[in-house]
Amino acid sequence: MAKYTCLIGYAATLLAAASAQSSAAASCSPTLSASYAAPSVAEGYIARLVANNLTKPRGIKFDSQGALLVVEQLSGITALTLVDAGQDCLSVGSRKTVINDTTLNHGIEFSADGATLYASSPEAVYSWDYSPQDQTNTSEPRILVANMTTSDHTTRTLLLPQHAPGLLVVTRGSTSNLDIEAADLSTGHSQVKAFNFTNQTGPYNFNADGLLLGWGLRNDVGIAEEPISGGIYTVENSVDEMVREGQDIHENNPGEELNFLGYLNGTASLNQGRNFGYPECYSAWNASAIPDFNGTTGDQFAIGDLNSTINDTSCDAANRQAPRLTFQAHMAPLDILFNTAGTAAWVTFHGSWDRTDPAGYKVSVIEFANGDAVEPTNSTTAAVDIVSNADNSACPEGCFRPVGLAWDQQGRLFMSSDATGEIYVITRADGNETSSAGSNATGTIPTQSASGSGSGTTSSGSASASSSSLASSTESMSALALVFAMLAFMF
8 A cells, every 4th residue: 555655646746747847838838920930049049039010129228127128220219028937938018118219220228327228320329317117218318429420331339338437339330332431530431439428518529539449340230348358349241242353252252250449448459449441451251262362261352453552462460450250241240249257259140132142140159268259360160150040041031130139137148130020039948048158168159050950949939949848748748648557557
């Protein structure tokens, strides 16, 4: 009898566990569905759709109370209150308009105390007093930086560096694909600058004011501060339709770039304020496809027809600052975000239009150590794919297009997709924080990318991945089968 009592007790335990697993799977059942194939995800990671029906969501940022603020192009700024049902089962509980301004199109930041909200239009940078408790602005907009309007590349990304309080960094791109005016420093085109707003008396003029961090940067959209050293890194979208020596080389050249712009904390750097090349010089991705070029990936070369004044010598290290890393041409990196340990930089690649075979449309991670990328400057494998589209041939219409990145207080990574009007969350399958990804020695940056046959999971729902739900259901059924088998044996 004692044996039967023990077996019955064990059966009850299995039934309880099966019920809990079944309940967890049910509570995480998909409630949102994408109109395209579920993304491919690297081993050890999960990608989940948590919000949709947004208007071209770009920059995203969490406020101090955990609301996700989203810049919606042609609309303004919206606050999303997220409901967390456990096991990273996230959904949108409410949406609230914070700023109703159709000119706001990309940049967003918060002050360290969470009481000031910053955002940008093509023309200006604004700030508002902000109440995170009410998710409302409590003042009229103040213009901090102005005179930035251009006919193309109209995003103005913002960064409040933690190592240099009181400074606001603003990026500004070119006014056309090949903007000759960008060669003139006084135009303010294709530049990144920092502005001191602690004792500001009026709006700064971007062209004439501010501390120059770098110029010759065609369209530096993504910008981030490495959290340990305070180094400023950007990701740059390079030129389209490139021709050299009469030969069309645009399919695989020039490469997109990761640039190091120095520091704002007083640390000296030769990179700060340098010319990074545009519009005369560009970085090689596929060096063998560039006529009359003797360099390798990451080396800079001149555009157009070469002569005594236009040649690769003018693009060497003595005259132009080369990128820290180079990426496949036309992937269009739009954001970069470091984890708190400074061991990984996440990058969104919005995706190409100027290429026969679409490239990009993914979120990747780059390993860092001691304030610098681990891979050498000529690396072609530094960016490891974590979330990508299953079939790029369906892009750009039939896939997600990542833009903004943000950490929440639990170390989960959120990503906006402007083309599909969605927000995704990227988590780790082992329950650890996504922000803990770091050294390859720990296995947290996978050696196999998302485009491979990794065992990561995706979901078109607002909660757990469908494969995880299936696994939970299978485990529950197995447990129940074992219970019934035991009962049959006993009686």
